[in-house]
Amino acid sequence: MPGARPYDGPMPAHVPSHYEVLGVPVTASEGEIRRAYRRAARAHHPDHGGDVVEFRRVTLAFEVLSDPRARAAYDRSYFTSSPQREGGRPAEGAAAASSAEGRPGAAGFTARPAPRAGGQRNPAGEPAVYVPPFEPGTVPLLPAAVAARAEHGVPRRRGLFGAEARIQREERTAALIRRRILGTIPSARLLNGLRSPRDASHVAHAVLAGYRLALVDSMLVPRGNYAWDGAHLIHGSRTVAPPRLAEQVRDFQDVFGELNVQGYILVQTPDENPHEPVIDVRRGAGALVEPLNASKFVRELTFFLSSGPQPNVVLVPALARLLTGLH
CATH class of the missing domain: 3.40.1350 (Trna Endonuclease; Chain: A, domain 1)
Incomplete structure (x- = not known):
């Protein structure tokens, strides 16, 4: 992203969304979802030495995103309906996410406050930093x-x-x-x-x-x-x-x-x-x-x-x- 600077803070640990499992952005078309599913299914199919849990993630993601009604409901719920599973348990909205300010009861990380030169500079006015960064070879959830x-x-x-x-x-x-x-x-x-x-x-x-x-x-x-x-x-x-x-x-x-x-x-x-x-x-x-x-x-x-x-x-x-x- 032009003007964006590297981010060196902690990254959120979370259960991936269906879009992340298939490696497509939230703007993906039906054809893009279908092609991504075929690639992911080949990579993770147990018959080809893939991981059973990952293959189940891929299958669930495709079942939801390939059905227009199910996908619309998933999007409207902000990815909390039909969740992916971690350790055999469904991810539950806030519990699956990370905590940015260390609030009690939330799992994950605590974001470090950005440093201020001399204790004066407010980083809110600085150029935007994208987390995770847009890097070649990666498929972000959103186009840059x-x-x-x-x-x-x-x-x-x-x-x-x-x-x-x-x-x-x-x-x-x-x-x-x-x-x-x-x-x-x-x-x-x-x-x-x-x-x-x-x-x-x-x-x-x-x-x-x-x-x-x-x-x-x-x-x-x-x-x-x-x-x-x-x-x-x-x-x-x-x-x-x-x-x-x-x-x-x-x-x-x-x-x-x-x-x-x-x-x-x-x-x-x-x-x-x-x-x-x-x-x-x-x-x-x-x-x-x-x-x-x-x-x-x-x-x-x-x-x-x-x-x-x-x-x-x-x-x-x-x-x-x-x-x-x-x-």
Whole structure:
């Protein structure tokens, strides 16, 4: 990848996906999958001295990826349905993945924070490093050109009622992330319109940078001062419930155990003033996801993404899995 520098940190240890077993990218066609299966089956067939366990992996991978419905379900589940097996046991989402920040209960490795010269330099602003690197002779889960793209998907939510307002709100949110986040963190990748792992409901936006994933939704309210009580925004006698993002954060955290997942709700006003609305948080109003105006949203999202371990990394397997979940 042009401009990418070698990565010398620890590599994730994980049970391979069906795509990795066959040695094809997630963008592979039916013909490419069929040809890859024939090559892998010949290499691992027990009659030719191959390993029985590896041959079973190859067979399972082909059974899933050669069936359009099974492949679609596998992709929508972010590779957690019909898993490969390690030691005779099914891989289970987060348990099969590695932990990037050493959270208790997650298997795998702990990523080393990138060094900072003199304790000052923030590596989030450095050129993106791809993990694993794109090397000749290897077949990555994503083509290099796709991994290098900063934005994927369309900021649009399907629906009949209020669709125009939702589309406008999501376009504004994507534009803000594009302008204020992608421009300052080269490794950041914006994905618009993901399916939730639980029920295929819509997740408006996600931003991946390093080993951190931010889920983002938005809401539009009139100008003014609001109070946040932990469940509602209160403006005079009016109360507004924000989007239900906390459950989706938990679902993505369960599936992507190698990432630290957090949620953000951007509160917009019609005039697009980044400091509006003013939101006062009531004492004791704790919540997993707190509504933020544009100014605070940009500040907190930037800090979350740039303060993680190796924030200049593009984790290709995680990005590939997320891309298969786009609407």
